[in-house]
Amino acid sequence: MTTRESGRDREPLLEVRDLHTRFRTDDGVVRAVDGVSFSVDRGETVCLVGESGSGKTVASESITRLIRTPPGEIDGEISFEGRDLATLSNEELTEVRGGDIAHVFQNPQGALNPVYTVGWQLIEAVRLHDDVSKEAARERALELLDRVGIPDATARFSDYPHEFSGGMKQRVVIAMALASNPKLLIADEPTTALDVTIQAQILRLLVELQEEFDMSILLITHDLGVVAEVADRVIVLYAGKVMETAGVYDLFDRPSHPYTRALLGCLPGRGGRMHSIGGTLPDPTDPPPGCRFAERCPHAVDACVEGDQPPLYDVTDGRDAASAPETTGSADGPDVDHRVSCVHFGPGGDPSVVLADADTTDGPDANAESSAGGDD
Ligand code: SF4
Incomplete structure (x- = not known):
């Protein structure tokens, strides 16, 4: 992390488009990652955040095909420095994996x-x-x-x-x-197994090393305290779908998706309230129509359970993200690359339905630790 900004003026290093990762099981096809797109720019730290089962680990392991295929199936475009990793042979991919892209896992x-x-x-x-x-x-x-x-x-x-x-x-x-002097370090819950003091030291080390080695970092975590400590940009995943994407300051200052707000509500020390998120994730072999979060969402309306997951709307004006410009956000101002998959932010919607509730807008709290998750 170098600037704590959303980094959208930098050159993309990794671009993942419409990633689908499925597993054929005796119980049916598990859609662990279901149409996820994100990017990591040079010198940027992007955090993939979500509860256990959100698909964050599977998404990160799909990048270098650490997922065994079969039983896994990976579709989508994974471009690293303009090279489509999905088309590389196993030998070529082995060179990338552990070379330009290195992984650090939870259990050393x-x-x-x-x-x-x-x-x-x-x-x-x-x-x-x-x-x-x-x-x-x-x-x-x-x-x-x-x-x-x-x-x-x-x-x-x-x-x-x-x-x-x-x-x-x-x-x-x-x-x-x-x-290997990697250009991208993918770190999956690298501090989860460690006590809080050591966790802070390791996070500090990653931040220092990123700058020194001129790396980008894709960090997978369930812990919004970790996000606050290291992220430039955040992708919130739920049940294999992107729910919200924002620069770190914007995410904490103006969390917009009900799921993100619920995650923040799990943090101790934010306005004195601490909640857990009621309910469970939907069955990944038979996801419901409409928004994947609908069953647990306090703001769900009829439109939420129809059709597909809502597109990612620009939080600033409710346009579909596909037609919205990408610009740089910062600690000092709103981040217009802030998108949310929720009908209340779409055409005819009223974001205040979501934004008026509760409490979760205190800014990044580096000492905070989410109780929402585990590993997936
Ligand atoms: S689309 Fe509906 S169910 Fe999904 S987060 Fe928005 S209000 Fe909740």
């Missing part, structure tokens, strides 16, 4: 091999991408360990993963991801 233990030393694994990660001598790779590995904040990196080089704490393991995993 699972990403490290318990039978090799941390140093050995880092050297391997460096040599996978750089044709350098073992000595040069060792030097680079030590630099990376030092940079991610492992104290006395030289002494810890020969230690095994089990000799590191959870936070230190995640630092090692981040160092391994950086070994």
